[in-house]
Amino acid sequence: MTATLFSTTWQCPSDFVLSRTERDWLEDTSSLTAKLSRLGNLQVEVFCQKRQPLANDDAGFLGLALPADGLLREVILHVDSMPFVYARSLLPVTSLVGDNASLAHLDDKPLGSELFKTPPAQRLRLEVCRLSSSQLPKCLQHSPGPHLSRRSLLIKHQQPFMVAECFLPAFWQRVS
DSSP: OOOOTTSSOOBOGGGSOOOHHHHHHHSOOSOHHHHHHTTSOEEEEEEEEEEEEOOHHHHHHHTOOSSOEEEEEEEEEEETTEEEEEEEEEEEGGGSSGGGGGGGOOTTSOHHHHHTSSSOOEEEEEEEEEEOGGGSOGGGTTSOSOEEEEEEEEEETTEEEEEEEEEOHHHHHHHO
């Protein structure tokens, strides 16, 4: 069976005790890419992009029946060469058609820059959790945790996408 995105328990943001800054960033419905770009020079490091079957939890979150395949994309968003956000996106293969087909061929472009182009994606559902360092890729496991994270159900051209973002220590140091 395929592991769910981050294999963790996601909860409603209102169930978490968060600072005002944490809540402002986690609950924001606009483009994280655009907000990070305002903090400095944004670079995208893609280290995984592959097609895989969707896990039960992920398919349920996306509102899809199994079996279904998705394009898994894992990136680190760096600002001024510092790792700020680790992101895992699941783009259902059935959603990568028509006006959304270009989302499968982003290379090192941020997904958010395409999802929030006119017409922008709508963020319909948002959940948060705290991830341990062991749930991150090996290259980030040195970061002390737990790490505040969110996952979103986004709809673009009537098609669902899931984006999960883990905010790393360098990010919170910059915005606090």
